[in-house]
Amino acid sequence: MVFGPINSRRFGMSLGIDLSVGQKCCNFDCIYCELSGAKTTDKIANEPPILQIISEVKAALREHENIDVITLTANGEPTLYTNLKELIAQLNLIKGGAKLLILSNATGALKPEVCDALMGLDIVKFSLDSALQKTFKKIDRGQKGLMVDDIIEAIAKFRREFKGQLVLEVLVVKGFNDTFAEFEALNLAINKIRPVRVDISTIDRPPAYPVKGVDSELLHELAEHIKNVPCVIASAKSSDKVMEFSKDEILELLARRPQSQKNVQENFSELSRQNLSELLDDGKVYKTQVAGVWFYKVRI
Numbered sequence: 001m002v003f004g005p006i007n008s009r010r011f012g013m014s015l016g017i018d019l020s021v022g023q024k025c026c027n028f029d030c031i032y033c034e035l036s037g038a039k040t041t042d043k044i045a046n047e048p049p050i051l052q053i054i055s056e057v058k059a060a061l062r063e064h065e066n067i068d069v070i071t072l073t074a075n076g077e078p079t080l081y082t083n084l085k086e087l088i089a090q091l092n093l094i095k096g097g098a099k100l101l102i103l104s105n106a107t108g109a110l111k112p113e114v115c116d117a118l119m120g121l122d123i124v125k126f127s128l129d130s131a132l133q134k135t136f137k138k139i140d141r142g143q144k145g146l147m148v149d150d151i152i153e154a155i156a157k158f159r160r161e162f163k164g165q166l167v168l169e170v171l172v173v174k175g176f177n178d179t180f181a182e183f184e185a186l187n188l189a190i191n192k193i194r195p196v197r198v199d200i201s202t203i204d205r206p207p208a209y210p211v212k213g214v215d216s217e218l219l220h221e222l223a224e225h226i227k228n229v230p231c232v233i234a235s236a237k238s239s240d241k242v243m244e245f246s247k248d249e250i251l252e253l254l255a256r257r258p259q260s261q262k263n264v265q266e267n268f269s270e271l272s273r274q275n276l277s278e279l280l281d282d283g284k285v286y287k288t289q290v291a292g293v294w295f296y297k298v299r300i
Helices: 050-063 084-094 112-118 133-140 148-161 180-193 216-223 247-256 261-267 270-281
Strands: 002-008 012-018 069-073 099-104 123-127 165-172 197-202 231-234 285-290 293-298
Touching (some): 012 050, 084 112, 112 148, 148 165, 165 180, 165 216, 180 216, 247 285, 270 285
Parallel strands (some): 012 069, 099 123
Antiparallel strands (some): 002 012, 285 293
8 A cells, every 4th residue: 555665757756645445436437547447437446435544644654764755656546546535634643754655647626625625735636638529528538528628627726825845747748749739739728727837748668559759859848848837757757859049048948837857957068058047146047946846936
């Protein structure tokens, strides 16, 4: 049930809590899921009791003193856990300096009781693979009646009320949501929601169904369509594309879309990094942490 710690590029050292032990319990059956395909459900079978979870977390925190994040996840969808609000309240009492995070498909945002429970978290990471209903149905294969427009509106409402940090994740599947039109629609939805960060990734583990990921270069091209929100392009293989930027071009780029430290390290030439360093020294650019990831932004 409690697993980890896991060293995450985006959330530091993370301790995971699996709320669906032994079998997949999810209201989606995503084509890219690393778990085997399964019939959708709105309940978790054989839920682990809160006392057991808290006992195991306490033991893990005693053993591992460098945990940055405690992650609520599942073999499926963690917001289906019946006593989610009580569990989060109990975890807040023992977490110490760690942040509480949940990884969710965002359908819980449609339920007031789930939203109320999630208010007790430090970071909420919702998936949003498409803003178009036809593609949403093909990729996420949710229970009948789920409408992506309703989910987007619910996430936006949650974001306005949530005091913590909301992150969105887009997983790109070849031949499904890998077009500029898809990302233009996503950009509209993302700017309505206004998350603190968007993570864009692709398939890097064997999926449940015969689908494939896209290459890193296309991920970078698609990310260019996301405006006004910091993006992290998360792929196993970094881009081979190294770019040259003048100081003015860097300021224009950062005004359009802040760049992560990883993006700069992988995609900026040596001269471009020097120009960025000088802009930092001049106070025209600053570095800030967004939900565990460092970004460069223009100082307004």
